[in-house]
Amino acid sequence: MLAVCSAVPALALAGWLLAGLPLLLLGWFRPLPMALLGGGTAVVLCWWGLRRLPETVDALASHTAAVIGIALGSGLFNGFLRAEQLFVRRDPATYAQYAIWLARHGSLPIPYGDFGGPDPALRFDSMGFYDFHGAIVPQFMPGPPMLDAVGYWLGGVPGLLLVPPVLGALAVLVFAGTVARLAGGRWAPLAALVFAVSMPIIYTSRTTFSEMPSLILLFGGMALLLDARHRLRAGHGALLVAGLAGLVFGLALLVRIDGLRDVLPVLAYAGLLIALRRISGPPPESPPPAAGGAARPEPARRFPDGRLGVPLLAGLALGGFCGFAACYLLARPYLEYLSGSLLPLLAICAVVVLVTVAGTALAPRITLRIAPRIAARTGSGRGPASPGRLGRAPRWLPGMPGSAAALVVLVVAGLAVRPWLQTVRRVAVTPEDLLTADFIQQVQRANHLPVDGTRLYYEHSLYWVIWYVGVPVVVLATLAAAVLVGRLARGRGLAWLLPLAIIGWTTATTLWRPAITPDHPFAARRLVPVVIPGLILLAVFGLRWLRDRLGRAGYGSRLAVAAGALLLVVPPVVTSIGTAFSPVERGEAAAVARMCAAIPRDASVLIVERVTGDRFTQLVRGQCGVPAARIRNPKGSSVALETDVRRLIDRVRATGRRPVLLAAEQPQLMRYGKATQVLRLRTHQDERSLAGPPDAVWSLAADVWMAIPVCHGRWREMSCLSG
Known part of the structure; x- marks a missing residue:
C-alpha cells in the first residue's frame, strides 16, 4: 500500500499535465475535456505504472498507517490555516490569478478588452503579467495553474485555495515512499514527520506555489525508477515503468523551467545506463566451443539495469519537450526575463548531452581497452557482478572512495565558512534589478540592518537550511552522503546513484546561487523541491547507518535511535512554531x-x-x-x-x-x-x-x-x- 500510495500522485499529476498542455494550446482547457482526457490519461498512467507491482517496500502496516496519518494531518492542518493570497503582490497570487483565468476561460493569451483602441497612456501589464505582442501573458509556467484550476472548478476560489494543502499532503506520501524504498519502511514515518513539520514545507503547502508539484514529480520519478529496478529482477513491466519515470522527471520542466537543473543528473544517468547496456553483453569474439563439441553458455549480462536507459531517456525527452514547448509558446516573456540564468544552464545541459552521447558511443571501445587491465589487477574474472554493484573498483585507484567521501565533507565545510570568505552582491543594472535593490533596502530598514541594496545574502544559504531543519539533519546528511559516495566509488549501492546525484547536484548549485529575493520565508521556497527533502532522506539513512554500526559493535541501539529521532524532529518544530499557527x-x-x-x-x-x-x-x-x-x-x-x-x-x-x-x-x-x-x-x-x-x-x-x-x-x- 505504501508503494502504491507514494507512486500514484506523481503518475496522476503527470497524466493531468500531459493531457492538459495540448488542450490549453488549443484553447480547450475546460472541465469536461480535462475530466475525460486528463482524468483518463492519469488513470492509464497509474494502471501502467502500478499493475503487477512487485514488493518494492519492506514496510509494515504500522509504518504505512503512520505515514498516511502524518500526510492527512499535514493536509488538514495546512488546509485549516491556509493562506488567501489573491492580491497580486508576490508569486503565489500570480499563480492564483493565472489559475482562475485558465479555469474560467481555458485559453491563453489573455486579451486586452475594448478600451476604444490603442492609446499611449494605456497599460495592460501588471505585476506577474506581461504585455506581449498585443495580449497579456502570465509570468510563469502553466503546470501549477493547470493543477490549481481543478480546485476552482470544484469549489470556486475556496476550492482553489485548498489545492496547495492537498498537494502538500501528497508530497508527504511521495517523499515517505521514496525514503521507504531507499532507507527502509521503518524510517519512512520519521522522515515524513520531519518533512511535514519543516517550516518551508508548511509555507509552500498553504498557498499556490510551484514547489510542491515539482517535489512530487522529482521524488515520484525517483520512486518509479526504483520500482523499475525491482521489476527488472521480477521480469515484467520494467521498461514501461522506466519510461514513465523519465516522463515524470521531464514534466518537472512544465512546472518550473529551472527544473531543468534538477533533472540534468537524470540525463547523465540515462546515458550511463545505455553505456552499461552496450558493454554488458558477451564480447564481440566469443571463445570457441570446448573439447567434445559442447558449446559454452553465453555469459550473463553484468549490468541488467542498463536495459532501463533507453526508455528512461525517451520518457525524459518527451516530458522535457512538453516543458520547453510550453515555455516558448505560453511564457516567452518569462523565458526572456530568465535568459541571464537560463542560457548558462542550457549551455551546461548541452555539455552534459555531448559528454553523455560521446561516452555512450565510445563505451564499448573504452571497455575493450581497459577491461583486460582491470581484470588482471582486480580478479574480476571470478564471475559477473551482482545486480546492485557496478563491479569492483580498480586497485589503481585505491584512494578513490576515501577521496570522494572527503570531497562531500569539504563542500559542506566550504559552504559553512563561506560567510567569512565572501559577500555576495549584485549591482543593479536592469529595471528589475533596481526594483529588487529598492525592495532589499526597505527590508533592511525594517530589520534594522545596514542599508545596502546590492547585498543578496546568498553566502548564508547553508544557514538557511540549518534554520529550518537543524544542525543534526545537516550533520547526519553529510555523514550519509560521504558513506554513500564511498560505496558508489567501490561500485556498490547502484540504487542510490541517481537519488544521490540529484540531491547532491541540486543542493550544491542551489546553495551556491539561490537566485531568489533573500527575504524569508519567501526565499525558503527555493529549498523545498530537493534540498530539504533530500537532506532529510540522507539524515534518516545516516541515523540507520549509525544504528547498524552500534549494533555491530555490541551496543544497544534503541535508545540511540530514539535520541536521534528527537534530534531530527525538535529543531524544525522549534523554528516552525513561530509562524505555523499564523495564517x-x-x-x-x-x-x-x-x-x-x-x-x-x-x-x-x-x-x-x-x-x-x-x-x-x-x-x-x-x-x-x-x-x-x-x-x-x-x-x-x-x-x-x-x-x-x-x-x-x-x-x-x-x-x-x-x-x-x-x-x-x-x-x-x-x-x-x-x-x-x-x-x-x-x-x-x-x-x-x-x-x-x-x-x-x-x-x-x-x-x-x-x-x-x-x-x-x-x-x-x-x-x-x-x-
Missing part, C-alpha cells in the same frame, strides 16, 4: 468578492494609481470578469494625469461600456465623481527577514476606492447619453 492574508477572498460585486457588469475599469494597478489589474480582469487597464503615471508620481484619465473615460464611453475608475485613496478619484470604498482589508502578511528565521507575521492593509465618472457640460452630457 496570512486571510479575508482577501471575501474582500475581493465584495469588490467584484460592486463593479458594474458592463464596466471597463481604468486604474489611475500605481500600487492598485500592480495588485488588482489582472484580478479585476480575471476574477471580476470585466476588462481592466492601467493609466500610465508620469515619472515621479503615483497617480495618472487628469487629461489622460478624462480622454480615456470618453474613449471607453464611445465603446458602449461604462467607465469605472479605481485607486487606493478617495482624494485620487474625487475630481471625477463620487468615490466609494469597495475594498478595505486589515490582515497579516509573511514576515520579511534577512538575518534569521521568520518568527512572526507583519500587518497588511489594502484599500480600493471606486468612482463612476459623471458628465459635466452639455456636450459631455450628450456624449454620455449617446454612449
Whole structure:
C-alpha cells in the first residue's frame, strides 16, 4: 500500500499535465475535456505504472498507517490555516490569478478588452503579467495553474485555495515512499514527520506555489525508477515503468523551467545506463566451443539495469519537450526575463548531452581497452557482478572512495565558512534589478540592518537550511552522503546513484546561487523541491547507518535511535512554531468578492494609481470578469494625469461600456465623481527577514476606492447619453 500510495500522485499529476498542455494550446482547457482526457490519461498512467507491482517496500502496516496519518494531518492542518493570497503582490497570487483565468476561460493569451483602441497612456501589464505582442501573458509556467484550476472548478476560489494543502499532503506520501524504498519502511514515518513539520514545507503547502508539484514529480520519478529496478529482477513491466519515470522527471520542466537543473543528473544517468547496456553483453569474439563439441553458455549480462536507459531517456525527452514547448509558446516573456540564468544552464545541459552521447558511443571501445587491465589487477574474472554493484573498483585507484567521501565533507565545510570568505552582491543594472535593490533596502530598514541594496545574502544559504531543519539533519546528511559516495566509488549501492546525484547536484548549485529575493520565508521556497527533502532522506539513512554500526559493535541501539529521532524532529518544530499557527492574508477572498460585486457588469475599469494597478489589474480582469487597464503615471508620481484619465473615460464611453475608475485613496478619484470604498482589508502578511528565521507575521492593509465618472457640460452630457 505504501508503494502504491507514494507512486500514484506523481503518475496522476503527470497524466493531468500531459493531457492538459495540448488542450490549453488549443484553447480547450475546460472541465469536461480535462475530466475525460486528463482524468483518463492519469488513470492509464497509474494502471501502467502500478499493475503487477512487485514488493518494492519492506514496510509494515504500522509504518504505512503512520505515514498516511502524518500526510492527512499535514493536509488538514495546512488546509485549516491556509493562506488567501489573491492580491497580486508576490508569486503565489500570480499563480492564483493565472489559475482562475485558465479555469474560467481555458485559453491563453489573455486579451486586452475594448478600451476604444490603442492609446499611449494605456497599460495592460501588471505585476506577474506581461504585455506581449498585443495580449497579456502570465509570468510563469502553466503546470501549477493547470493543477490549481481543478480546485476552482470544484469549489470556486475556496476550492482553489485548498489545492496547495492537498498537494502538500501528497508530497508527504511521495517523499515517505521514496525514503521507504531507499532507507527502509521503518524510517519512512520519521522522515515524513520531519518533512511535514519543516517550516518551508508548511509555507509552500498553504498557498499556490510551484514547489510542491515539482517535489512530487522529482521524488515520484525517483520512486518509479526504483520500482523499475525491482521489476527488472521480477521480469515484467520494467521498461514501461522506466519510461514513465523519465516522463515524470521531464514534466518537472512544465512546472518550473529551472527544473531543468534538477533533472540534468537524470540525463547523465540515462546515458550511463545505455553505456552499461552496450558493454554488458558477451564480447564481440566469443571463445570457441570446448573439447567434445559442447558449446559454452553465453555469459550473463553484468549490468541488467542498463536495459532501463533507453526508455528512461525517451520518457525524459518527451516530458522535457512538453516543458520547453510550453515555455516558448505560453511564457516567452518569462523565458526572456530568465535568459541571464537560463542560457548558462542550457549551455551546461548541452555539455552534459555531448559528454553523455560521446561516452555512450565510445563505451564499448573504452571497455575493450581497459577491461583486460582491470581484470588482471582486480580478479574480476571470478564471475559477473551482482545486480546492485557496478563491479569492483580498480586497485589503481585505491584512494578513490576515501577521496570522494572527503570531497562531500569539504563542500559542506566550504559552504559553512563561506560567510567569512565572501559577500555576495549584485549591482543593479536592469529595471528589475533596481526594483529588487529598492525592495532589499526597505527590508533592511525594517530589520534594522545596514542599508545596502546590492547585498543578496546568498553566502548564508547553508544557514538557511540549518534554520529550518537543524544542525543534526545537516550533520547526519553529510555523514550519509560521504558513506554513500564511498560505496558508489567501490561500485556498490547502484540504487542510490541517481537519488544521490540529484540531491547532491541540486543542493550544491542551489546553495551556491539561490537566485531568489533573500527575504524569508519567501526565499525558503527555493529549498523545498530537493534540498530539504533530500537532506532529510540522507539524515534518516545516516541515523540507520549509525544504528547498524552500534549494533555491530555490541551496543544497544534503541535508545540511540530514539535520541536521534528527537534530534531530527525538535529543531524544525522549534523554528516552525513561530509562524505555523499564523495564517496570512486571510479575508482577501471575501474582500475581493465584495469588490467584484460592486463593479458594474458592463464596466471597463481604468486604474489611475500605481500600487492598485500592480495588485488588482489582472484580478479585476480575471476574477471580476470585466476588462481592466492601467493609466500610465508620469515619472515621479503615483497617480495618472487628469487629461489622460478624462480622454480615456470618453474613449471607453464611445465603446458602449461604462467607465469605472479605481485607486487606493478617495482624494485620487474625487475630481471625477463620487468615490466609494469597495475594498478595505486589515490582515497579516509573511514576515520579511534577512538575518534569521521568520518568527512572526507583519500587518497588511489594502484599500480600493471606486468612482463612476459623471458628465459635466452639455456636450459631455450628450456624449454620455449617446454612449
